[in-house]
Amino acid sequence: MFQQIFNFLQVMKKLKNNFIGLMMIFMPIKAVIFDLYRTLIDPSATKSPDVQTHEFLQRKFGIKVDFTTFRKTKEKIYIKYFKQRDTHPFTEIDPKHWWEEIFLALGVKKSDLQDDDLEAVIRLRNEIWMPNTKLYPEVKDLLQQLKQAFKLKLAVITNISRGDFARENMNYLGITGFFDVILTSAESGIRKPNPVIFHDALARLKVKPQEAIFCGDTKWDDIKGAKDAGIWSVLISRPQTDADGHPTMDSNPLYHHPIEIEADHVLEDLRELIPIIEKLNALPSSS
Numbered sequence: 001m002f003q004q005i006f007n008f009l010q011v012m013k014k015l016k017n018n019f020i021g022l023m024m025i026f027m028p029i030k031a032v033i034f035d036l037y038r039t040l041i042d043p044s045a046t047k048s049p050d051v052q053t054h055e056f057l058q059r060k061f062g063i064k065v066d067f068t069t070f071r072k073t074k075e076k077i078y079i080k081y082f083k084q085r086d087t088h089p090f091t092e093i094d095p096k097h098w099w100e101e102i103f104l105a106l107g108v109k110k111s112d113l114q115d116d117d118l119e120a121v122i123r124l125r126n127e128i129w130m131p132n133t134k135l136y137p138e139v140k141d142l143l144q145q146l147k148q149a150f151k152l153k154l155a156v157i158t159n160i161s162r163g164d165f166a167r168e169n170m171n172y173l174g175i176t177g178f179f180d181v182i183l184t185s186a187e188s189g190i191r192k193p194n195p196v197i198f199h200d201a202l203a204r205l206k207v208k209p210q211e212a213i214f215c216g217d218t219k220w221d222d223i224k225g226a227k228d229a230g231i232w233s234v235l236i237s238r239p240q241t242d243a244d245g246h247p248t249m250d251s252n253p254l255y256h257h258p259i260e261i262e263a264d265h266v267l268e269d270l271r272e273l274i275p276i277i278e279k280l281n282a283l284p285s286s287s
Contacts, residue, residue: 027210028281031180032146032273033201033231035192035216036158036166038238039270041173042136049128050074056121061108070106077102085159086220090194092185095122095161126165135173142270143178150277153205155181157197157214159221163187181205192216193225202229213280215273223263232280235263236270 034040054070057063065073081098085091096118103113146152156179160166163184170176181204185191188200202209209230216222217238226233265276 027208029152029213029232029277030211031153031155031202031205031207031213032277033155033157033198033205033212033214035214035218035222036156036160036170038217039215039222039236040135040139040156040175041133041169042238043129043133045134046129046132049125052128053121053125056124057103057106057108060117061103061112063106063108065106073105074102077105085191088194090191092159092161092189092191094186122162126162126168130165130169130172133169133173135175136270138269138271140175142273143175145274146277147178152277153180153207154178155183155201155205157183157192157201159185159191161186192221193228195225195229198225198229198231202231213273213277215267215270219261219263220259223261224259227261232265233263234265234267234273234276236267 037043050071051067053074054067057070063070077098081093085093096115099118099121100113103117104110143154146154156166156170158166163186166184166186167176167182170179170182176182181201183197183201183204185197188197190197190200192198198214199209202212205212210232213232213234214222214226214229215234215236216226217236219235223233223235265272267273
């Protein structure tokens with residue numbers, strides 16, 4: 001009996017997926033939504049600002065812990081908060097929360113700790129990190145082609161605990177003007193892969209899920225999120241290590257477990273999006 005019910009549910013799931021697939025086939029693409037880091041922006045040359053952070057704490061508060069202890073303490077608390085953010089409903093958390101916990105764990109007295117101190121260390125880290133970011137070589141030409149030749153709407157959805165830093169980075173690299181919508185988890189309060197943030201982007205773009213492509217570099221945040229929102233999913237293959245050779249948070253099993261999910265398309269270069277869009281838009285339209 002239970003096996004029959006299970007088989008019936010599997011059949012219904014396949015029918016539902018086939019129906020959604022057929023609906024997607026007959027919708028022309030009107031928008032492309034991108035993840036930001038390791039999709040458009042290459043952070044691989046950035047260095048960890050941990051040394052400068054440790055020095056800041058020594059100067060400001062006179063902490064006595066050595067650098068190794070500082071880094072282990074920071075990583076332990078980082079992992080705790082990342083796992084909270086990476087668990088349903090995928091709520092974003094202000095980085096001041098984890099930096100306050102780090103400061104206190106290192107012996108800073110709560111009475112000595114001001115909000116300005118937390119803001120200072122967060123800004124210090126970004127000021128060290130951001131100047132070493134760069135665009136992947138194909139990005140600007142691709143965005144220009146999608147915008148001008150294909151007349152597509154463009155958006156960014158990025159998981160980042162400070163939305164102002166993402167916008168500063170986009171301005172610094174000269175790509176803000178290409179986008180009709182920029183959504184950060186810090187500003188929306190929701191992180192990928194929660195489909196809510198994807199639906200928010202679709203609503204702002206005024207397109208249906210079947211009329212959009214989402215392109216990102218991680219299966220968990222990007223591909224799962226796009227599929228759950230009913231959007232075409234494209235995985236861009238990027239190196240998942242930092243400048244020191246360590247795995248990024250998105251690929252590090254200490255932060256979350258890998259997910260087995262297949263994207264609709266897998267790319268080695270973002271320019272491979274062009275023939276995909278051309279092929280989809282050459283199909284008969286149901287509109």
